[in-house]
Amino acid sequence: MLRPCRGVIAVLFDRLRQQLREREQAHQYRRRRIMTSPQAIDVCIDDRNYLNFCSNDYLGLANHPALKESFKQAVDCYGVGSGSAHLINGHSHEHHALEEELAAFTGRQRALLFSTGYMANLGLVSTLLGRSDTLFEDRLNHASLIDAGILSRARMQRYAHNDMAALSEKLEQCSEGEKLIASDGVFSMDGDLVPIADMAQLASEHDALLMIDDAHGLGVLGKTGAGSLERAGLDAVAVPVLMGTLGKALGTFGAFVAGDEVLIEALINHARSYVYTTALPPAVAAATRTSLHLLQTESWRREKLATLVDYWKQGAGQLQLPLMDSDTAIQPLLLGSSEKAIRISQQLEQQGFLIGAIRPPTVPKGQARLRITLSAEHEQEHIDRLLDVLEDVLKKEKRNE
Numbered sequence: 001m002l003r004p005c006r007g008v009i010a011v012l013f014d015r016l017r018q019q020l021r022e023r024e025q026a027h028q029y030r031r032r033r034i035m036t037s038p039q040a041i042d043v044c045i046d047d048r049n050y051l052n053f054c055s056n057d058y059l060g061l062a063n064h065p066a067l068k069e070s071f072k073q074a075v076d077c078y079g080v081g082s083g084s085a086h087l088i089n090g091h092s093h094e095h096h097a098l099e100e101e102l103a104a105f106t107g108r109q110r111a112l113l114f115s116t117g118y119m120a121n122l123g124l125v126s127t128l129l130g131r132s133d134t135l136f137e138d139r140l141n142h143a144s145l146i147d148a149g150i151l152s153r154a155r156m157q158r159y160a161h162n163d164m165a166a167l168s169e170k171l172e173q174c175s176e177g178e179k180l181i182a183s184d185g186v187f188s189m190d191g192d193l194v195p196i197a198d199m200a201q202l203a204s205e206h207d208a209l210l211m212i213d214d215a216h217g218l219g220v221l222g223k224t225g226a227g228s229l230e231r232a233g234l235d236a237v238a239v240p241v242l243m244g245t246l247g248k249a250l251g252t253f254g255a256f257v258a259g260d261e262v263l264i265e266a267l268i269n270h271a272r273s274y275v276y277t278t279a280l281p282p283a284v285a286a287a288t289r290t291s292l293h294l295l296q297t298e299s300w301r302r303e304k305l306a307t308l309v310d311y312w313k314q315g316a317g318q319l320q321l322p323l324m325d326s327d328t329a330i331q332p333l334l335l336g337s338s339e340k341a342i343r344i345s346q347q348l349e350q351q352g353f354l355i356g357a358i359r360p361p362t363v364p365k366g367q368a369r370l371r372i373t374l375s376a377e378h379e380q381e382h383i384d385r386l387l388d389v390l391e392d393v394l395k396k397e398k399r400n401e
């Protein structure tokens with residue numbers, strides 16, 4: 001018979017309870033909302049409708065009829081599960097065709113699908129670097145890039161956010177092993193861009209390899225939606241390694257790495273987060289092919305989104321809202337304490353607006369914020385409504401301070 005928890009188990013669970021209590025006291029406890037509608041501008045949670053300003057579905061493709069149709073057709077053709085890893089027999093025609101299309105889209109020799117962006121970063125950095133190499137990372141890089149560095153066992157040098165002088169100094173001081181610079185293209189919680197041309201210049205001067213994680217730029221930035229690099233006019237020579245995700249602007253799920261033949265073959269052979277995991281459902285790849293086609297042929301979504309960003313910034317500026325330095329669809333309002341962020345987010349929720357309160361440890365201490373995101377599905381009228389409510393809520397907040 002099994003005995004109830006005692007000894008080490010009781011100690012560990014007590015520790016977890018204590019950690020959760022501390023989170024709660026610091027206003028950092030995380031809870032999930034249960035959605036009963038598709039990802040869209042209007043979402044339903046617990047039988048209540050909200051105007052959604054917190055998704056990463058920047059182009060409004062996650063629930064697009066053409067994507068759904070491709071998904072259904074592929075399910076009829078291939079079933080649901082891929083049934084195995086890519087290297088056994090889970091690599092379908094849809095996966096392969098998507099990889100070829102992503103390579104062409106990003107102007108690179110090859111592209112390789114991963115099941116998530118988190119896994120793509122883990123596999124990529126561990127394949128490229130070993131113990132004697134050094135990885136240079138922005139302090140505000142996405143958690144998956146930080147974890148990728150830890151897993152790779154390479155030495156890690158983190159520099160102040162977008163501080164190219166600090167990066168240059170650290171590169172200068174590094175004399176052993178190979179160097180990799182890894183940065184978000186668009187910073188996920190701030191919305192600002194990496195000075196990518198300057199970074200490419202530094203990489204070239206210091207003989208370092210440069211990789212960009214363009215999770216929030218791909219599909220949204222650049223003339224054809226090819227992302228931060230296209231926007232900056234940089235090619236695969238300047239930035240040899242590119243990671244992109246499919247779960248944000250592309251509206252589906254998964255991620256890819258694009259680069260030279262040798263890099264992709266090395267990943268197929270060595271990246272543990274590629275080799276030892278089940279391939280994405282083929283229907284996800286099929287829907288992503290449609291999404292990729294739509295975003296290339298219908299540039300109006302990108303243009304509309306850019307217009308909405310301008311409209312929001314103008315309105316928010318007039319109200320002197322605490323905007324951050326961002327021109328992208330990520331438009332955070334810096335509030336400071338976690339308590340305040342939670343309180344305001346809850347007040348907005350009561351008024352029917354869904355906006356995430358982003359708190360430490362996702363952002364630095366004292367920099368809790370509302371992470372407002374815009375989508376091509378929004379209309380100016382939605383932004384007007386949000387601005388009205390924000391003005392009201394923040395005024396009340398000031399009076400109570």
Ligand SMILES: *Cc1c(COP(=O)(O)O)cnc(C)c1O
Pocket residue numbers: 115116117118119142144184188213214215216245246247254255
């Ligand atoms: C979302 C995100 C990831 C992770 O991608 P998933 O496919 O969601 O695992 C990686 N990097 C950045 C910058 C991201 O914003």
